[in-house]
Amino acid sequence: MYKRILTIQDISCVGQCSLTVALPILSAAGLETAILPSAVLSNHTGGFSGWTFTDLTEDMPKIREQWEKENIGFSAVYTGYLGSAKQIDYVKDIAASRLESGGRLIVDPAMADNGKLYAGFDSVFVDAMKKLVFSADIILPNITEAALLTDSEYKEEYDSSYTDMLISRLTDNGAKTIILTGVGYSPEKTGVLVCENGKQTYYEHRKIAGGCHGTGDVYASAFVGALENDLSAFESAKIAADFTLECIEKTHGDENHWYGVKFELAIPTLIKLLKLG
Ligand code: PXL
Numbered sequence: 001m002y003k004r005i006l007t008i009q010d011i012s013c014v015g016q017c018s019l020t021v022a023l024p025i026l027s028a029a030g031l032e033t034a035i036l037p038s039a040v041l042s043n044h045t046g047g048f049s050g051w052t053f054t055d056l057t058e059d060m061p062k063i064r065e066q067w068e069k070e071n072i073g074f075s076a077v078y079t080g081y082l083g084s085a086k087q088i089d090y091v092k093d094i095a096a097s098r099l100e101s102g103g104r105l106i107v108d109p110a111m112a113d114n115g116k117l118y119a120g121f122d123s124v125f126v127d128a129m130k131k132l133v134f135s136a137d138i139i140l141p142n143i144t145e146a147a148l149l150t151d152s153e154y155k156e157e158y159d160s161s162y163t164d165m166l167i168s169r170l171t172d173n174g175a176k177t178i179i180l181t182g183v184g185y186s187p188e189k190t191g192v193l194v195c196e197n198g199k200q201t202y203y204e205h206r207k208i209a210g211g212c213h214g215t216g217d218v219y220a221s222a223f224v225g226a227l228e229n230d231l232s233a234f235e236s237a238k239i240a241a242d243f244t245l246e247c248i249e250k251t252h253g254d255e256n257h258w259y260g261v262k263f264e265l266a267i268p269t270l271i272k273l274l275k276l277g
Helices: 019-028 059-070 085-098 123-133 143-149 160-172 215-227 233-251 263-273
Strands: 004-014 032-043 053-055 074-079 099-107 177-180 189-196 199-206
Touching (some): 004 019, 004 085, 004 215, 019 215, 059 085, 074 085, 085 099, 085 123, 099 215, 123 143, 143 160, 160 177, 160 189, 215 233
Parallel strands (some): 004 032, 074 099
Antiparallel strands (some): 032 053
């Protein structure tokens, strides 16, 4: 079956994040990709001094109704950066109405990193995001987002008792499969912790100093690309990590390229990792 994926996130016209990353990566993974822009920004909000922001919340129910008339469905729905708290209810309606049977809702609660919410988000948004996250089949929070979603303290340094606590609070609130990203137990390492059916598996890899913008979106898009090629959650998490690491390596050392990663240069690697070429 030729799969059609719907991804819902913003268009940051410049900045190598959200839809400008998800669309090419999912296409490279051999998946038909439909998009629903949550907002249009001149550029992302992480490091530029300003941006334009056009909220597309009120387009969403109209688009859903039109898709219902045309009977357009999706094999998976993957959400990223959303434009407003109100939009989150509309996104839930779209997934409920347009997801084909057996299709999965995959949610990256893209709203925070390094202990801080992104510009423009507040606790009302976090509470709305909880509803989406805890109704999803698979979620990809980073440590900051997992702490916010479970009203837990954010820690820079921790051991497995902290990540166990985050996982068990997420699970208690209804989370199903959890892909907890950016989990590092020592300074020079990072990795991803996958929790599926109560069982944890960890993929550790080296950490490249000086975090890069947009890697969460690159990671989640590659994960969905692998998963929808029928790989397991752990195998998909591993491929996404290897791909993201290569994107960072290809970018490192270019000071002018602080706003994103040169993921385009690593697309051939992704195709090889997915055994598509
Ligand atoms: O990469 C996450 C992201 C997506 N979209 C916009 C952002 C950010 C992170 O800052 O600002 C608009």
